[in-house]
Amino acid sequence: MEDVRWPAEQLEEHHLEISNRIRNLFWTVSGDYDTEFEPDTEKYVYSKQTVLYEAVKQGAFARYFDQKKLGMYLMKKLHFSAGEDMLLPLQRFRNYEEPRETNERIFQFRAYANNRDGLALKTVGSSLMERPEKNKILIVLSDGKPxxxxxxxxxxxxxxxxxxxxxxxxxxxxxxxxxxxxxxVIGIFVGNEEELSVEKRIYGKDFAYIRNISNFSRIVGTFLRRQIDME
Known part of the structure; x- marks a missing residue:
């Protein structure tokens, strides 16, 4: 089985002719990592950042969407405690009205241990439902280990x-x-093969196992086109 850790130099530009009828796109990233990263793990986390950034910047999605209707959320470390120091589990990296250049904020993302996937999905879903657009899409990158x-x-x-x-x-x-x-809701699985059965239980038939970054745009684009055809 091919390793899912993709070095940044393997990234390529992929273009999809996706209908601009879809107006709502959110990203959330879920993953468990040690706070103190080993060198290989740091490279893996950086690759995740690069994958997301390239997907948005280089044409996998963004250039075919209304740029004022693209939002990104990424999961940060979640803390619960008494009093006012309880922190929100999500950080918004791009608002709908912000310019395309703000996509580069994706590199501010740092993965830490502890994530409550259900709470993140509930929060982002509620935010999506407040939007006036008819078509709403939630793309979730996950390692299959909430x-x-x-x-x-x-x-x-x-x-x-x-x-x-x-x-x-x-x-x-x-x-x-x-x-x-x-x-x-589309689940994009980027974890280890032994967690694949869990990912299937969570996302059902609407999930994709990305083994190679060169297939990222094509696979996700297939899901989007299928959704467009259902409209």
């Missing part, structure tokens, strides 16, 4: 551990909820 093993900090409230079957069911539930609301 997990939050937050460590107790002195003087804070300890959240319940979020992992295993409970986390998988919660994430799958939020995917179904979003779809029932009319949001087209």
């Amino acid at each position: 997990c939050d093993m937050s460590i107790q900090r002195p003087g804070t409230r300890q959240p319940k551990i979020y992992d295993g079957e409970k986390a998988v069911k919660d994430t799958a539930y939020e995917v179904r909820r979003a779809r029932n609301q009319g949001i087209f």
Whole structure:
């Protein structure tokens, strides 16, 4: 099986003729990584940033969408604690009204341990439903391992551990909820093959296993075209 870690130099420009009828596009990234990165892991995280940036910048999506209707959310480290230091789990990297140049904010993304995928999907889904556009798409990059093993900090409230079957069911539930609301949810799997069955449980038939960056645009474009044809 081909390694899913893609060095930046392998990235190529791919163009898709995607209908501009789709007006809403969100990204959320989910992944579990150690806070202290090994060199190879740092390269992997950087590659994820580059994949996302190139997908938006180089024509995989953005040039075929109304630039004022493109938004990006990426999951950051999630903390729960008592009082006012409870932090939001998502960071908006681009608002709908911001110019295309703000795509470069994608390189501000740093992956950390602990993510609650269900909560992230619920939050982004609610935001999408506030938009007036008819067509809404949520593209989720995931390693197939929803997990939050937050460590107790002195003087804070300890959240319940979020992992295993409970986390998988919660994430799958939020995917179904979003779809029932009319949001087209695509799961893009970039994890290890042993987690593939979990990804299928969460996203059902609407997910893609990306083994090589050269296929990224083509595979995701196929999903988008299929959704367009259903309209």
